[in-house]
Amino acid sequence: MTPILPGLILLLLSAAGSAVVGRDIPGNAIRLPSEASRFFRSGEDDESLGTRWAVLIAGSNGYWNYRHQSDVCHAYQLLRTGGIKEENIIVFMYDDIAFDEENPRPGVIINSPDGDDVYKGVPKDYTGENVTVNNFFAVILGNKTALTGGSGKVVDSGPNDHIFIYYTDHGGPGVLGMPTLPYLYANDLIDVLKKKHASGTYKSLVFYLEACESGSIFEGLLPEGLNIYATTAANAEESSWGTYCPGEYPSPPPEYETCLGDLYSVAWMEDSDIHNLQTETLHQQYELVKDRTANGNFAYGSHVMQYGDVGLSEDNLSLYMGTNPANDNYTFVDKNSLRPLSKAVNQRDADLVHFWDKYLKAPEGSVRKAEAQKQFVGAMSHRMHIDHSMKLIGKLLFGIERGPEVLQTVRPAGQPLVDDWDCLKKMVRTFETHCGSLSQYGMKHMRSLANICNARIQVEQLNEASAQACTVFPSGPWSSLHRGFAA
Ligand SMILES: *[C@@H]1O[C@H](CO)[C@@H](O)[C@H](O)[C@H]1NC(C)=O
Ligand SMILES: *[C@@H]1O[C@H](CO)[C@@H](O)[C@H](O)[C@H]1NC(C)=O
Ligand SMILES: *[C@@H]1O[C@H](CO)[C@@H](O)[C@H](O)[C@H]1NC(C)=O
Numbered sequence: 001m002t003p004i005l006p007g008l009i010l011l012l013l014s015a016a017g018s019a020v021v022g023r024d025i026p027g028n029a030i031r032l033p034s035e036a037s038r039f040f041r042s043g044e045d046d047e048s049l050g051t052r053w054a055v056l057i058a059g060s061n062g063y064w065n066y067r068h069q070s071d072v073c074h075a076y077q078l079l080r081t082g083g084i085k086e087e088n089i090i091v092f093m094y095d096d097i098a099f100d101e102e103n104p105r106p107g108v109i110i111n112s113p114d115g116d117d118v119y120k121g122v123p124k125d126y127t128g129e130n131v132t133v134n135n136f137f138a139v140i141l142g143n144k145t146a147l148t149g150g151s152g153k154v155v156d157s158g159p160n161d162h163i164f165i166y167y168t169d170h171g172g173p174g175v176l177g178m179p180t181l182p183y184l185y186a187n188d189l190i191d192v193l194k195k196k197h198a199s200g201t202y203k204s205l206v207f208y209l210e211a212c213e214s215g216s217i218f219e220g221l222l223p224e225g226l227n228i229y230a231t232t233a234a235n236a237e238e239s240s241w242g243t244y245c246p247g248e249y250p251s252p253p254p255e256y257e258t259c260l261g262d263l264y265s266v267a268w269m270e271d272s273d274i275h276n277l278q279t280e281t282l283h284q285q286y287e288l289v290k291d292r293t294a295n296g297n298f299a300y301g302s303h304v305m306q307y308g309d310v311g312l313s314e315d316n317l318s319l320y321m322g323t324n325p326a327n328d329n330y331t332f333v334d335k336n337s338l339r340p341l342s343k344a345v346n347q348r349d350a351d352l353v354h355f356w357d358k359y360l361k362a363p364e365g366s367v368r369k370a371e372a373q374k375q376f377v378g379a380m381s382h383r384m385h386i387d388h389s390m391k392l393i394g395k396l397l398f399g400i401e402r403g404p405e406v407l408q409t410v411r412p413a414g415q416p417l418v419d420d421w422d423c424l425k426k427m428v429r430t431f432e433t434h435c436g437s438l439s440q441y442g443m444k445h446m447r448s449l450a451n452i453c454n455a456r457i458q459v460e461q462l463n464e465a466s467a468q469a470c471t472v473f474p475s476g477p478w479s480s481l482h483r484g485f486a487a
């Protein structure tokens, strides 16, 4: 059996770190909302003042992605403690974590090293195969006839209501993951939000989004005037980060071989957990989360961004999350989270960290050790295959010199990733037809496929180049025949 060198993973992590490109954060000037009179006390639900709704969604499955479902469970508990009614919270999670054989505490999910169980009582509205883009959109739009499976709970909101949407998972330029393919594409989400606005069924909507390149979901796409305020864990061109990971500080209890949370997600939730949210504004939370997620110098952190109607961030958090009465006396204190900087793991490498930790801890010569090695090597080889194929395709399409440059071009801030989203989707299917599933890791190549569209390459040309580049079709879980196409 070939031992895997620890150097390999170090090399990998540092390569990922160096890909993080810094960018100035646009001015965060706050415009005061024009209709200040619409603000009201929001401790208790007053019928005439609207209902608070929440949609919580984890887009992944698999034990190595423990943290996304754990984040969503934590968010659910937070909202319930804040007084939001269960009937107004819609939860999407694959629900394969709590009873996974790898879970050291069966039936329990934690979101921080010494945290309590956050799984208990979480409703199973949309689980397993029912966690889909189609159901997510139908729930936001309150369209029950568009649902396939699930509990049937939707955001049945009215004009005075407030909606909070929280999504956490892997992503890539212009896309967010889903456990059942296809993925969610930014333009489709923006269309749904515009439709929701046009239906006049909310007063304001807040969207918190954790994923790699999450800024690309709103950058140049979310207009002002929809009464939507969004913040994202990362800008349009950098990864977001897992936290409470094995081997990092602070680390999970030793029996956990997986990250427990995500940096941006844990930052907003641990802030909301302890404060009086009637007196803390969205903006105050944004500033604090931005600080904590930057994690010192961005080497192990990302740029938290805000989009849409930034003026809404003058609202109190309780308007969206309620507030825990026990925190009435804990008002917001700037820099309250005087915690040491944490080590974090790039979202895209968290699966490798899991396989690696499992490998290290498994007894010498055990079936478990062999299995962990196989998983690690399998994931690594597919990464190399996808990276290599994409690079080659770039060279075939644009020449040896220009290829890499065209694929890596990042459009200036304020511009969307791609002009023709249907083209992007066709390119994704074409690539996957020849080269296999992009998979979670391969989402990072969405920008390359988008740039191929922006360069007005025709689908037939990519078809030909992919056929040349990918002579061997990946099998098993890496085949696009296994789970379907990402678009
Ligand atoms: C928001 O906070 C301010 C300042 O503490 C307070 O006066 C106001 O009543 C709060 N509004 C809501 C809607 O809770
Ligand atoms: C709800 O979804 C169904 C099925 O997709 C669609 O035909 C209908 O137009 C939708 N209703 C509204 C109000 O958008
Ligand atoms: C999906 O929803 C249907 C209808 O509610 C349900 O019967 C089925 O069990 C759900 N599937 C999963 C995996 O939860």
Ligand SMILES: *[C@@H]1O[C@H](CO)[C@@H](O)[C@H](O)[C@H]1NC(C)=O
Pocket (backbone or CB within 6 Å): 325, 326, 327, 328, 329
């Ligand atoms: C907050 O402080 C006030 C005044 O000291 C006290 O009466 C009240 O019980 C406290 N509330 C909570 C929830 O601790």
